[in-house]
Amino acid sequence: MAYNRRQLHSYHQHAGELPFPVSHGVPYMEAAVDDMACDVALVTEFPDETIHGDDFIFGHTVQMGTVLAATRWWWANA
Secondary structure, X not given: OHHHHHHHHHHHHHHOOXXXXXXXXXXXXXXXXXXXXXXXXXXXXXXXXXXXXXXXXHHHXXXXXXXXXXXXXXXXXX
């Protein structure tokens, strides 16, 4: 959450108001797409193309946790 707060603060300082909603400190976007081959898609964003070492491990761990949490939610509510 501290990382998200720093990133959101940096975004706001450089680009102004956020063009997306934030829930529990996590920015998100939703969109309905009719031509997808699946019911739901989860897209996570992290600058993993430009980081290495501990920063990469942190980013990977965050994205992995997101997918695992979404999977648990999906199966609990299916």
